[in-house]
Amino acid sequence: MLKKLKKNRLGRWFLPALTLMLVVLAVFYFTGRAEKVDPGLEVSRPADNCTSILVGRLASVDGSTMTTHTCDCGLCDWTWRHVPAARHKPGETRKIYHISQFKTWPPTEGLKWDLVKKDFTGLEIPEVPYTYAYHHGMFGYINEKQVAIGESTIGNVRKLDNPTPTPAFDITMLTIIAMERASTAREAIKIMGELAEKYGYGFHDNGEMLAVADPKEVWIFEIIPVGPLWTPQSGKPGAVWCAQRVPDDHVSVCPNESRIGEIDLNKPDFFMASSNVISCAVENGLYDPASGKPFNWKKAYSPLNESATSSSGRYQRPWRFFDLVAPSLKLSPSTPNMDLPFSVKPDRKISVADVINMTRDRSYGTPFDPVKGIRGGPFKNPNYYRQTRTICDSRAEYSTVTQCRDWLPDPIGGIVWISFGSQDTACYMPFYA
Numbered sequence: 001m002l003k004k005l006k007k008n009r010l011g012r013w014f015l016p017a018l019t020l021m022l023v024v025l026a027v028f029y030f031t032g033r034a035e036k037v038d039p040g041l042e043v044s045r046p047a048d049n050c051t052s053i054l055v056g057r058l059a060s061v062d063g064s065t066m067t068t069h070t071c072d073c074g075l076c077d078w079t080w081r082h083v084p085a086a087r088h089k090p091g092e093t094r095k096i097y098h099i100s101q102f103k104t105w106p107p108t109e110g111l112k113w114d115l116v117k118k119d120f121t122g123l124e125i126p127e128v129p130y131t132y133a134y135h136h137g138m139f140g141y142i143n144e145k146q147v148a149i150g151e152s153t154i155g156n157v158r159k160l161d162n163p164t165p166t167p168a169f170d171i172t173m174l175t176i177i178a179m180e181r182a183s184t185a186r187e188a189i190k191i192m193g194e195l196a197e198k199y200g201y202g203f204h205d206n207g208e209m210l211a212v213a214d215p216k217e218v219w220i221f222e223i224i225p226v227g228p229l230w231t232p233q234s235g236k237p238g239a240v241w242c243a244q245r246v247p248d249d250h251v252s253v254c255p256n257e258s259r260i261g262e263i264d265l266n267k268p269d270f271f272m273a274s275s276n277v278i279s280c281a282v283e284n285g286l287y288d289p290a291s292g293k294p295f296n297w298k299k300a301y302s303p304l305n306e307s308a309t310s311s312s313g314r315y316q317r318p319w320r321f322f323d324l325v326a327p328s329l330k331l332s333p334s335t336p337n338m339d340l341p342f343s344v345k346p347d348r349k350i351s352v353a354d355v356i357n358m359t360r361d362r363s364y365g366t367p368f369d370p371v372k373g374i375r376g377g378p379f380k381n382p383n384y385y386r387q388t389r390t391i392c393d394s395r396a397e398y399s400t401v402t403q404c405r406d407w408l409p410d411p412i413g414g415i416v417w418i419s420f421g422s423q424d425t426a427c428y429m430p431f432y433a
Helices: 002-035 112-119 172-183 187-198 279-283 297-301 316-323 352-359
Strands: 053-055 065-071 081-083 095-096 122-128 135-136 140-143 148-151 210-214 220-226 240-246 251-254 270-271 398-404 414-420 431-433
Touching: 002 095, 053 148, 053 220, 053 352, 065 352, 081 316, 081 352, 095 172, 095 270, 135 148, 135 172, 135 240, 140 398, 148 172, 148 398, 172 210, 172 316, 187 210, 187 220, 187 240, 210 414, 220 251, 240 414, 251 270, 251 316, 316 352, 352 398, 352 414
Parallel strands: 065 148
Antiparallel strands: 053 065, 053 251, 065 398, 081 135, 095 122, 135 140, 140 148, 148 210, 210 220, 220 240, 240 270, 398 414, 414 431
């Protein structure tokens, strides 16, 4: 009797269980097939590693422009150094190195910025008569002319990746050359854009965003490779890039997502771009002029079809930032990130202390609170629940806040504030440019 009962129970559940298993397998099979139709259009999405905040001079309490960067890859090099200014003789050249954001060496082998010289690209470009003094860590951050930079990886459609060593420039090397040669934000963007177009961009890096500032202006600069088949002999640009200026009384943010939408190159005071900014998208099937729709940079090169709500907080940083600085807008966390504004006018002017506090934000009190319910574990640890990505992150090697102030002489007008470790448990230390 007992054996018969067990047999009936097994028979009762066997068919539904088998049916459910077959349905799950079918979903995975056909979903996988659908995703493989055109893998080139998939986006090389970064692992949510950096947040950059931008503040225009009329949006700040003291008239300074500000940028931030969080170096929170979890394994990046901590090394910071100051590079002095230098004069160069006619005919001198500047060697270009491949510099990976993530590569480190044991201390017994030496310092990173000596060891990167092992990765010489073979390219030497003409030196300029005078190179500015600057501070740099993972990237160039601020120079003696108060040109400042913050960084955030944004990714791009996969078919444009160029992981070959053919491109001479990666994002770290571009920022270092900008620090050496640029006296304004616009100059920095043009220098980086022209070098990437001429000598190629990629290898260690794909889509990247830089917050580029000087005492007057703040810009978002985004740059993307043009595919693995590019060579300098092709006669085509080795990168595609675009830049948009943040209005002076606005603030903006880049949290590992492309931020530039529709562009108007007839407004050079607010937009700059490479000559192939639209043609590259057309050639790669990323934009159809016949569609009648205006060209949209982020939708073409690095689309993200998520919102704070749909991603369960993984992509909530842009919404959270705008809700912090302009709660009066009442932006919904369900708003697709691609539809969030490029920049906003804050409800009140922002101080450097406000920006520092924003870098420490954990989204407490929001639907994405990392300690809400059981998320934080028994001790309400904000580092316990990893599905929500907040502006502050425990993996941070260091964070920066730059200030550029036009009412002070350059040597003391520019400041980079540096915090080592997680922002909410570390203090920021100021260093003059």
